[in-house]
Amino acid sequence: MNTSPASDRNLQGITGCLSDYDPEALKVQQAQDIMREYIQPVCGMEKLTIRQALGRVLATDIISPINVPAHDNSAMDGYALRGDDLVDVQKLSLEIIGTALAGAAFMGAVMHNQCVRIMTGAVMPAGCDTVVPQEFTSKISDTQVKLSAGNLHAGDNRRLKGEDLAIGKVAIRKGKILSPADLGLLASLGIPEITVQRRLRVAIFSTGDELRSLGEALEAGCVYDSNRYTLYGMLTRMGCDVLDMGVVRDNPEALEAAMRSACENADAIITSGGVSVGDADHTRQMMHRLGDVAFWSIAMRPGRPMAFGKITSAGKSAYLFGLPGNPVAVMVSFYFFARQALQQLMGADVPPLPLFNVKSNADIRKRPGRTEYQRGILAMRNDGEPGVSITGSQGSGILRSMSEANCMIILHHDQGSIAAGEKVSILPFEGLI
Template sequence: MLTVEQALQTLLGVVRPIQDVEEVETLIGNGRVLASAMTSSMDVPPRDNAQMDGYAVRATDCQDGNVLLPISQRIPAGYTGVTLQQNTAARIFTGAFLPDGADAVVMQEQCSVEDSNGQTMVRIRHQPQTGEWIRRKGEDISMGATLLEAGTRLRPQELGLAASVGLAKLTVVRRLRVAIFFTGDELTMPGETLKPGAIYNSNRFLLTALLQNLGCEITDYGNVSDNLADTRKILREAAIRHDLILTSGGVSVGEEDYIRPAVAAEGNISMWQIAMKPGKPLAFGEIRRTDSNLDTAFFLGLPGNPVSSFVTFLLFVRPFLLRLQGVRDINPIRIRVRADFNWSKADKRNEFLRVRMNQNGGLDLFHNQGSGVLTSTVWGDGLVDVAPGCTIQAGDVIDYLPFHALMY
C-alpha cells in the first residue's frame, strides 16, 4: 500500500494541465483559474486623493495650529478641483482627487466653518504634516505591476482587484469536463422504491455537489450494472470528451467489483490501495480515447462507502482537479488546534477523524468514526490528520483540516 503522501505525489506527478483557454467577463469569473498573469495598466489610486472628509490645505499655511482660511472650492469624489491658492482651503470629500498645490488634508472634526464679513471661512485647529490623510498615487497598485500570477484561482477579492484596474474581461482556463458514474446493482435513487438489500445512492449527490463547487462541467452517466462489458462501454464513451472519469464503488478486489479489470482493459491502472482510513481502496489510471496510448482521459475510482468517498475526494480528487487547471497553490490549510478528546486506537494506517471545533477553541470528536456514518461529516466541520501509529491525548495540539478549505 502507498502512503497518503506517496499516493498524492503519484497523482500530481502525471497531471497534464489543460491548455485550452477562454475569455470571460470579470463579473462572472468567480472560481475560474487565470491562464495568464494579470498586470495593471494604471496606478491605483490614479492620483493623490483624500483619505477622509475634511479640508485640503497647504501645510505651511497652518503652522500655528489655529488659522482662519477662506474656502475657495468644494471637491466631491468624482470631480477635479482647480489649483489651490496660497492661504486658502478646499472643502474635500473622501476619495476626491487632491487639487494641485495642496499637500495635506485636515479632518473635518478638527475644523469649524465660520462667517467673516459675509465670506465662508474655515478655522483649522490643527497643525498638519505634509502628506497627512492623503492616499498617494499608486500606493495600492503601480502601473505595470503584476497583480496575479497565472494559475491563480479567482475569488471575490481577486475579481475586485481586476475591476479596480479596469479589467472587464479575463483570460481563464476552460472548465474541466468530468464524467461520473456509479457501480452497484443495489443502488437506488431517492424517490424510487427501496427493494430488499438495496440502498439509496448518496454518493451520486455528494460527488456531484463537490464537483460543482470546483466549477466542473459534469456528465452524469448514473448507475452502471455490475458487469464487465457495461463498465467497459461506459469508460470508452466517457473518455472521448472528458478530462477525468470519476466513479464510486467497485474498486475493491471482490468478485463483483469490475472497475479494476475494466480500466485495465481500456487503459491502465497505476495504483489502487492507500494506507489510509477511511478510504483504503482508490483506483487511478488512464482510459484510451483512441488506439494511441498518448491520447487518454484520466480515471479516478473512489470507494463506495460514503465517508470514504468524501474523504478521498477532498484529499486526492480536489488537488488533482486543481492541478489539471494549472492552479499553483493546492496545499490544504492545516491549523494547529487543541484536542479536547482522547484517541487511543493507534492504527498502522493514516487516519482522518471527523471533528468539530467547540466554543472553547478546541476540537470535539464525533462518537462514531465508521466509514459508512455520513452523519459524522454533517456534524463535523473538519478532519484531524492522525499519523500512522499515533494516539491523541486531550490537550495535544494536532493538525486540523477545516472542511470549508477543502470543498472549493
C-alpha cells in the same frame, strides 16, 4: 521526486523514483505528490464577461491598463494643505479657499497658509500633499479653520497615484480562481471581458450490483446510491461540467464499456466502488488493461482502497480516480486527493488546504502508521478557546456524520492516540463542503 515534465514520462517512471514506493500502502503525502507531478492542465480557453467569470480559472495574467488610484487623492474627509505649512506651534490657522469633492476637483492653486475643504477620494489640489482629518480641526468661520499641528505630519492621509496598482503591473495572475473581489478589481480597471480556462468535464459513475438509483425499487440487500449525488455536489461547487453515467453493474464488460465511453467524453473520471480486493471489484484490473495505474491503496482511514491512473480509448485519454464505495470514504478521498488534482487539471494555482491546530475535547484513539480523517464539530469551549469533538461513531458508511460535522480532524501518519486537551489538526468545512 524527479521534476522532469510529466508529459515526457509515464506513471511508472514517476513512481520508480520513490525509494519506498508501495502501491498497496502508499503514504498520503506520496500519493498527493505523484498526482501533482503527473497531472497536466487541459487545453482550451474561452472569453467571458466578468459577470460570467465568478469561480472560473483565469487563463492569462491581467495587466493593469491604468494607475489605481489615477491621481493623488484624499484618504478621508478634512482639509488639504501644504505639508511645509506645518510648524512646531500649538495651533495653525488656515484660509479656506475652496472645496474638492470626489469627481469634482478643485482647480485652483493652494498657496502657503491656505487649505481646501476635501472629501474622501477627491483629487488632491495642486500644491497640497497632506490632509488633516475633520475631527482634528475647529472652524473659525466660513473662510478660516484652525488645526492642531502636533497631530499631523507632512504627507499624512494622502493616497498616492498608482499606490494600489501601477499601470503595466500584474493585477491578477493566471491560474487564480476568480472571487467576487477579483470581479470588482477587474471592473475598477475598466476591463469588461477576460479569458478563462474552459470548464473541466468530469464523468462519474458508481459500481455495484447492490446499488439502486433514486426512483427504483429497493430489493432486499440493496441500497440507494448516494455517492453520485455527493460527487455531483462537490464537482458542481468546483465549477466542473458533470457527466453522470449512473450505476454500472459488477461485470468486466459493463465496466469496460463505461470506462471507454467516459474516457472518450471527459477529461477525468471518478468512480466509486470496485477498487478493493473482492472478486467483483474490477476497476483496478480494468485500469491496468486500459492504461497506467500509479497506486490502488493508501495508508489512510477511511478511504484506504483508492486508485489513480490514466486510461486511453479511441485515441483519447482521461485521468481516472477510483474512489472507495463507502460514502464517507468517497468524500474524504475526494477532498484530500481528487479535489486538488482536478484544480491542477483546470489550470488553477491553488495552495494546499489550510490546517489549524485546536484542542481536542476528548481522548481519540489512533495507531501510528496511517493517516486518519475523523469527522469533527468545532465550537468554543468554556475556557474561551476553540475545541473540537468527534461526531460519534466514525464508520465510513455513516454519511450522517459528515452532514453533522463542520470540520475534519486530521491525525497524521506517525501520530499516536490523542489525549483530551492535546491539540490536533483540523480542516474547516466552510467554503469547502
